Amino acid sequence: MLLNHNQSSLSFHSELYSFVPADHILRRVHEVVDFSFINDLVKDSYCVYYGRPANEPELLFRLLFLQFLYNLSDERVIEDSQYNLAYKWFLGLNPEDSLPDSSQLSRFRVHRLGANRVERVLEHIVKQCVENGLIQSQALIIDSTHTLANAAKDKPLDVLKKAANRLLKGLKKQYSNLYKMIPTYPKLEGTDKEKAIQLLQYLAELKDLLEEKLPDAEGSLLDKINIVKQIIEDERLLSHKGIASAVDPDARFGRKSKSRTFYGYKNHIAMTEEEIITAIHVTPGNEDDGKQLQTLVNKSTELQISIDEVLADTAYSRKDNLTFLQSEEIKASIPLSPAVYGTREEDKFQYDKENDEVICPAGHMSIRKAKTGRTGTANNPCLTFYFDTDICKQCPLREGCYNNTKEKTYSISIKSEEHKQQMAYLESDEYLQRKGVRSIIEHKNAELKNAHRMTRAKYRGQFGMRIQAFLTAFVVNVKRMIKLKDAFSQ
Incomplete structure (x- = not known):
């Protein structure tokens, strides 16, 4: 049940708020941003007539804002807000008022906002930017930044062991009678791969039994069962290419360059030239950047943002x-x-x-060619040229070029009409003047990581990463709104 909550000025102690500087960032945020949208956004998750009185969503959301603005834990933001006058004024409370328990923040973040409503939080702040005339450019800058998982990467056998132990402990705690009936933990023998296969079979048997005996399982036990199910269904687990953590099964290995890898997630970001983030799409770390462009453009246009140009790097070509x-x-x-x-x-x-042939470094000509690759896909088809391997075997330059394979080939991409048109544009003066604009998104990525701790995930799973990404983007947009407002008022 929701309670109405308004900032009170009736308390005698409210005179203390005169000590909060007029130019304090929280006074500017309160002046610029309308937080009331949050009440309508989450009202369907509350019972209108029954239940214990609930803290107003705006109060809890403002606490989340403070948390992500100042990089505080749930406990710390409640503790600091109890005695920090600026925080308490921003929350709309009297100095002597008490604050909700820190556990309410977690429940509000996970169950009231969740991974779906939290995306709409970003949409609302972008709409406020549009309504205030702060977005005037029609260009969208796209890039991705990675976030390390809040979990260590394990070998397949260790992943299975940890998943089994977590599930068995949860089952013993909540259903001790059923725990006595489940199959005994197997004695693992052989190589690590053989042990992993044995444990995988045990987990599959255990999962089937629990789904039969506990069809209404919920809470942390259901989470553990779902993680085990996800691990069992991962065909790439045993090849060290799939799930690498029993506590964060969504994280994956990604690559930032030929020599740099990471384990975690990618946050694909779309931003205007005014540095307002319009869309975020969170994926595991192994997802291709280029596949996210259309999603980011569509999400941005849904917010009534006019786009006549997209700036991105080669990954999106x-x-x-x-x-x-x-x-x-x-x-x-x-x-x-x-x-x-x-x-x-x-x-x-x-x-x-002229001869439609390829010449190798040793000066030998190709002997035939063939068109390879499929048309109608994201990749261009190729012309593949074949060389005489009898000559290659005797070639003094064969080291690093020919490795005694059945065929020696060299392929040339057949350029599509789209790529031909793009090549022409990339040679124009217009592009040469515009290409430097893309780099400003690097400053935004640095702000997200250095000022708001997006370097490492606060929570586990893609669900938690989405919540962190969207709330961080909301805070960063609010900071940018204030700067743009000040710039426009001068």
């Missing part, structure tokens, strides 16, 4: 992205991957256009 942007009449200020031009690093092969 897929053919299907260029086709999509052309169909939407959006300019693609996106450099093409070197592979589109048919070049590779340290490439000494040469294509002879």
